[in-house]
Amino acid sequence: MARYHIETYGCTSNRGESRQIERRLRDAGHHRVEGPEEADVAILNTCTVVEKTERNMLRRAEELGEETADLIVTGCMALAQGEEFREAGVDADVLHWDEVPTAVTNGECPTTTPDADPVLDGVIGILPIARGCMSDCSYCITKRATGKIDSPPVEENVEKARALVHAGAKEIRITGQDTGVYGWDEGERKLHELLDRICDIEGDFRVRVGMANPKGVHGIREELAAVFAENEKLYNFIHAPVQSGSDDVLGDMRRQHQVEEYVEIVETFDEYLDYWTLSTDFIVGFPTETDRDHAQSTALLRETRPEKINVTRFSKRPGTDAARSRRTARRRCPT
Secondary structure, eight states: OOEEEEEOSSHEEEHHHHHHHHHHHHHHHHHSSSSSSGGGGGEEEEOOOSHHHHHHHHHHHHHHHHHEEEEEEEHHHHHSSSSHHHHOOOOOOOOOOOOOOOHHTTOOOOOOOSSSSSOOBBTTTEOOOOOOOOOOOOSSSHHHOOOBOOOOOOHHHHHHHHHHHTOOEEEEEEEEEEEGGGTTGGTTOOHHHHHHHTSSSSOEEEEOOOOOOOOHHHTTTTHHHHHHHTTTTTTSSEEEBBHHHHHHHHHTTOSSSSHHHHHHHHHHHHOOOOOOOOEEEEEEEEEEEEHHHHHHHHHHHHOOOOEEEEEEOOOOTOTTTTSSTTTTTTTTOOO
């Protein structure tokens, strides 16, 4: 049996993928070690959200390649830009998340037993409810890795949540590339139904919902807000990345939602909940963003007053339409 070392970078969804890899490895009899120098195989689960992250992933892959016998690179950068590792001279197998356990077991199929405890991060259980999204953002390279939304049935995710609780989880983190579109591939958004079912599980635990794009949330905003209001197990927290306060920039980003839809989400949650936390993201310096667009973003911040704001400077990702855009190509007269 193999001794493995695994490192995970990026979002909670990526950490959820690593937990699933570990579950299958553990069920196959393999053992985790803390350092790559002790391991038969090192697994690097990568992120590629911005250019700086890409450079860090290449550097870490080179270091791990020198510290361990075998290296497997997986995750978003591996799937979207696998050639970068080969061009950098990294000696590694570049694999999809689902291929990693079989590669470590030399082709043998591990058997996941239904009564086996899931892998927890302390008392935190990470539950990836789906993989992929419904967006086609002009600046995003991650879509190459994750593809379109693929939603397992509600009952399947409820059983995974129940297993996490039985294993000792005090907090379940619902994650995915876009939790708000869970079920859309089956014709009906079902995030509110899933959360309601998970909160019905017996046990002392809380539930935190991960990133949900405004377009997916907007269509179920009242149903979702009602579920939050009715279930004490749910943290009153949503992460809805608006990215810009300008509809023109949102159109160039191909974000699918408009500013007014984001505002309506905030107003709906204000109506249903006395206290709640709003987290959102903004991209600044998008190629077509003007001073007027930027001013609209700051005005939206003042209007909606999110408690948490992630501001990211635009980063050109190779092969994306936004990387080929001309800066400030769309000019408008100030008003």
